[in-house]
Amino acid sequence: MKKIILSFCAILVLSCSLGAQGFKFPYQNPALPLDKRIDDLVSRMTMEEKASQLMYKSPAVERLDVPAYNWWNECLHGVARNGRATIFPQAIGMAAAFDTEMMQRIGDAIADEARAKYNVSVKNGYRGQYQGLTFWTPNINIFRDPRWGRGQETYGEDPYLTSRIGVAFVKGLQGDHPTYLKSAAMAKHYAVHSGPEKLRHEFDAKVSMKDLWETYLPAFEALVTEAKVEGVMGAYNRTNGDPCCAHPYLMQEVLRKRWGFKGYFVSDCWALVDFFAGHKIVPDAPSAAALALNTGCNLNCGSTYPQLPAAISQDLTSEQMLDANLRQLLPTRFKLGLFDPLGTTPFDQIGTEVIACEKHINLSREAAVKSIVLLKNKNNTLPLNKELASLFVTGPTAAHIQALLANYYGQSNDLRTILEGVMGKVSPQTSVHYSQGALLDEANRNPVDWFSGEAGAAEVTIACLGLSQLIEGEEGEAIASRHLGDREDIALPQNQVDFLKKIRANAKKLIVVITGGSAIACPEVFDMADALLFVWYPGEQGGNAVADIIFGDAVPSGRLPVTFPMSVKDLPPFEDYAMKNRTYRYAEKTPLFPFGFGLSYTNFTYSNLKLSKSKIGTNETLTVEATVTNTGKVRADEVIQLYLTDVVASVAVPKYSLKGFQRVSLWPGASKTISFAVTPDMLKLVNEKGEKVLEKGEFKIFVGGSLPSPRSLELGAAQYLEGKINVE
Known part of the structure; x- marks a missing residue:
């Protein structure tokens, strides 16, 4: 607290000094009240300039010394799509740790790296996409159905767990400075959104008021009212008839009035195009732009708001509405210090030495270790002795980088696969053989079996199975998915089950490690394995973390943030958003693995x-x-x-x-x-x-x-x- 007070005093002193020096425009003066600065800036802009600032790729207004700024930035589990950064476990994995204190530390670490990257980018004249400080994360949708490919981005199926993990992460990202945000977080996708991916641009999610307030809204309310999240993103779909990016009830009645939200609202990317191309509720782009603006969508990620001048000329909206939205949007840039002289904020001096630093890499490994869930350990198969004589490592995810990264990831020069983690643990005299053995989701094209015999020769076999973001994820990113990122069947790919049967027929001891971002119905695997670990998408240090668990340098403590059904047959239709027979709170069928479950090496x-x-x-x-x-x-x-x-x-x-x-x-x-x-x-x-x-x-x-x-x-x-x- 003392440091915060001293920092605040220093800013006041600096502001007074700067005020004495004078500014070209009053909005540039940090000593003025925020509303005065915003009024000054808005009053100086033309209608076209105002409209341009409501675009995610906001251009510079050179005559007013307004720098260009790109609002679209990602940090789901580390600064993403912007070069080197620490890659933490995927969001669903971090939720499995059930550790809010750690989650806040992760948010703080990511914010430090984000500031360092922003500082060096601006210094070198770079202000492009993914180089800013407004991060469009976390995804706090409820993972109601394991078929949804993007469920891996969430904190699971439970509103309370999602709220607690989300609040902690946002507090870490935004910091606790009384004046400035370290970075700006965002709650998405508001409010009822969880697939199917292929229908998201035209789908109407119909929910009862009971389900809306009992399941779908609590996490958003917590992030707005407790964490003071700076941004909220609307979803692609409609909810009960209205598009989520122009929803009077959700955006105005609930978000602004009932919860008192003071931040900015942004459309999901190109969601406004869906108004006329997908949902077909308006005839054209000017009408879509006006509808969104009039309902309080302050920022357009997409290509529609350049039509705002045309919409105004057609009397579909007004310049006064333009001003009102701009006044809700601009405070975020001011609170980040983006209009203040260099050196004003306490974060301007954060240097590149924090990017992927040892402290953050160790934190990523800690998170991965805490996220791993032990689902079976017959006769104390685990942990293994590092001095064992022979070991066979096999399976499609053992050396698969994508099984570490998930989606929305950064880049690392120190990615550790499961195979590499194991090799870093065993003794020099341990004989280790590796063969991939199987493809990820299709039968081997070559029928010759050179792998199952290796299992019979080894003292222990580690079979690494599961999914990767190649086959589950967002609509366009999961390039091997046959269902636009979703899964029609939640079982393990059949070729992997068949592969494991061959291994089991020969293996003396069989440890199965499964990667994935969603519940996988795998009763046959459970029966075959002597020990079973679910490791999610564990980030850059995932292989080391898995090896820490396998060889006893760490004890498993993760818990499932989702229910694992026995079969897809136990689920209601994917498009049905009613909560009846969904999640541990309402399901009637006995699951394979319950929510909150996880074993340990102790009792x-x-x-x-x-x-x-x-x-x-x-x-x-x-x-x-x-x-x-x-x-x-x-x-x-x-x-x-x-x-x-x-x-x-x-x-x-x-x-x-x-x-x-x-x-x-x-x-x-x-x-x-x-x-x-x-x-x-x-x-x-x-x-x-x-x-x-x-x-x-x-x-x-x-x-x-x-x-x-x-x-x-x-x-x-x-x-x-x-x-x-x-x-x-």
Whole structure:
């Protein structure tokens, strides 16, 4: 806090000094109030200049000394598409760590690298796309269906987990300076958006008010009201009839009025073209531009807002509306210090030495280790001894760089595949053989088998299977996808299953490592494996992190942020946005792996559940305590989870709702008492009107290391604790 106060004072002193020197235009003076600076700048622009500044590629206005600025920048899991940067695990993997403190550190590290890149780019006269400070991340859509290829960009299927991880990340990205943003984050894609990719430019997502407010909006509300996220991006699709980039209810009634959002709103890229080409709700580009502007879409990523002067001439909108949108957009550039003299902000001196520095690379490895989920460990197959005599590494993802990167990634000169990570761990005398053995998603064209025999000769076989962003991802990026990035079947590619059967027939011990950004229905793989690890897309240090887990230098502690169904047959139709029979909160079918599940190399026990009261009033907060003990032989992290169930309600309610989690590290034999606060808001249900209501009656409270379900216990999770309270 002392550093922040001193920095703030220094800025005031500098501003006063600069004010004494004089400025060409008042808007350039940091000592003036923000609204005065914005009014001055807007008042000096022509209508055409104003319209140009509402484009993502905002040109320079040389007569006013306004520099060019490109708003489109990405940092989903590291600064992306702009050269060298630290590549962290994909977003879904970082969510699997259930670690908000780490997530904020990652956001802070990314923001440091972003500032360093921006500073050096501007110094050299570069102001292009992906070189700015307004980052269009995080993606906080709910991963309601594992067929969605972009679900890997999200924090999973649960609104509470998504909210907590998202808030932490945004706080890290934006910083805590009282005047300036370190970088500007964005919540996307507002608000009901999760595939199918091939229909996103014409699709109408129909949802009840209950599902809207119970599932789809809570994370956006948290990022706006708690994290003060600077930007919000509208989705391509329509929601309940209106396009998300011109949605009066979502953009004005909810976002601006109810939540008090003060930042800027941007269309998804070329989404306004969809108004007339896909959704066909307006006849042409000027009409689309006017509709978006009139509804409060401040910035156009695309090619439509150059039609604003034509729209104004046709009386479809007005210059006053242009001004209103510009006044909502420009504060972000001011808060980033982009109009202030060099040296004014505390971030102007961040140098390139922070880019992919050792500290950040180590943080990427930490995140990857914490994200890895141990799904099976028969007879303590893992960890392996580094001195083992022989090892066979095989499978299509063992040396596959794309299985590390996911999508929206930066570049690294130190990418570590799983094969490389393993090779860095084993002893010099260990004989290691490697063969890819199988293609990613099609049968080998050459039928000759030179790989399964290797499995029989080795002491242990590590089979690396799964997906990569070549076959799941965004509409145009997953170049090997047959479904524009989505998956019609959520099973592992059949050729990989067939390959594993050949390996299993010969292998003495079989460890299966699966990469992927979504739930994979793999019951056959689960049955065949002696040990099974799900490692997501683990980033540049992913191979080292996987090897850390396999050889016992780290203990697995990741938890699933999504439910793994048994089969695609257990899912409702992909286009159905109703939450019935979706996610752990509403699904009726027993899953392959439950939400929140993950094993360890040690054992944890839960005891001494204490509730501060057995009966509470509607305005009272309940304290829940429980003791967790490491009863095993190694130090390890445990993720303690709190779930609530409304036993009797006037409407359908979730079977379970995650309402708290904490990550703790315990030595063998050590115990720790964990405390959760259960507020009245956590006990409220959402009725059919979308209203949050606290009904009196009985509630169940669960504390444990996984979802409190029979399937979790069947798979080896610790016995959870259960209590109950009555709200009177």
